[in-house]
Amino acid sequence: MKKILHISKFYPPYIGGIETVCHEIIVHSHRYQHRVVCFNGHRDSMNDVYEGVEITRVGPFASVASQPVSFSYFGRLKRLISSFEPHIIHFHAPNPLVSLYLLLVIPRRCKLVVHYHAEICTSKMLYACYRPIEQWLFRRADVIIATSPKLQTDAAALGKFQKKCTVVENVITTDDLDISPDDEKRIEELKRRFGNKPVVLAFGRHVPYKGFEYLIEAERMIKNDCVVVIGGEGPLTEELKAMSDSPRIHFVGRIPDDELKLYLHAASVFAFPSITSAEAFGIVLLQAMYCKTPPVTFTIPASGVNFVNLNGVTGIEVENGNAAAFAGAVDMLLSDSEMHAGMGAAGRERVIRNFTWESIDAKIAEIYDSL
Structure with missing residues (x-):
């Protein structure tokens, strides 16, 4: 059975658009084994099981421009990849700090799907710092998912990577x-x-x-x-x-x-x-x-x-x-x-x-x- 590690900013029961998409994919993709790593809604880190799926929730110590920050995330992600040995990592972007962590620890053998949900608009300074990492992430990706044709064609960050892009629309139950x-x-x-x-x-x-x-x-x-x-x-x-x-x-x-x-x-x-x-x-x-x-x-x-x-x-x-x-x-x-x-x-x-x-x-x- 192919193993998929999902990296989402948060995960249910936390409510949010990206979190809902990640959850729906896991719920309906029964042919694969799934694990999730994400931030927690409070400062404590924990492992739990949500609807039969193992979740690693990392507690942030701060938030910068709505982006959680945790230095311990790096070690937890590295250990999780080593123990779970995923065939595919499904990364939900944007998630600036975790993008860098992922690029530093992802094995060569591991395939990377980047699910691109939105541009970063909260801070021009933050995005200026993040853009080189984002471009590195897209270069490493095997597939880039855009949530609409308009996002794929209009997002400046995806300009050089159109051949890797495919559109998978968000859905509801x-x-x-x-x-x-x-x-x-x-x-x-x-x-x-x-x-x-x-x-x-x-x-x-x-x-x-x-x-x-x-x-x-x-x-x-x-x-x-x-x-x-x-x-x-x-x-x-x-x-x-x-x-x-x-x-x-x-x-x-x-x-x-x-x-x-x-x-x-x-x-x-x-x-x-x-x-x-x-x-x-x-x-x-x-x-x-x-x-x-x-x-x-x-x-x-x-x-x-x-x-x-x-x-x-x-x-x-x-x-x-x-x-x-x-x-x-x-x-x-x-x-x-x-x-x-x-x-x-x-x-x-x-x-x-x-x-x-x-x-x-x-x-x-x-x-x-x-x-």
Whole structure:
């Protein structure tokens, strides 16, 4: 049995886009033996078993520009590779410090798959230091996975490595989003909580690239009677609340996993105001589209967001950072029931056809087996 070592920034039960992708690959690739090494959510290091898979979680002692830092990671990674003897290392990038560690310890015999999720946009200084390591990583890679055709062609870092690149789209498990009769009652209760007004929903970590401040600005220009529900938490939460002076905006905090589908089905519009290529795909877009909730997005260079949401087909895309255009797109969806229904149905169909595990199972197996 071929052995695969996955290196992810974090791993479930920690919730995040990259972590979800790594988890889905492991859950569905039954023909291989998997191990995972990642950072822990706190400073203590530990080994545990999650859903039958052995996980090495390394505690960081600090974080720099949202990147965990641990010097002990190097030794743990080296020992793990020596003991597990993987045939393939599946590395989820970006993960700057661990990229360097990996390049220093990976055996020649070991094949390397680099799963490139996003460009680093949080710090130009950090990326300037990291870029030589990143290029070394791509040179060493046997295969580079991009999560969308747009990311593959537009990301400057991949320019010289197109022959190594292949596209494997991110996917979701749709069973988690299907609703029962009991769920329908809970959805109606949720709507009543917001006065039975159309819900414009947004959620995610409250960090700069998510662009929530543009949604708050757009709310002032939305003409339709509605409420704007913002879920999630983060370092900008209090600042965003301070910006909001409208009774139509409701901050609901972190939405529990078992309630997420209720919010998505209750919403009329899914607002996705991310503004940089740090938002490289948008798995939550897939979730909203599967629930027939059309999204409004900005145009983002080198991002798969505008590959996921097809402008004028599954939702509406507007000029990056243009809050007035964003508000206008929300109003269009709230005012035109025929457009709303058509985009909702098209979005669900697009997800079913292109973004479920069944659509990429063969791609992952082909990559692993070819190595």
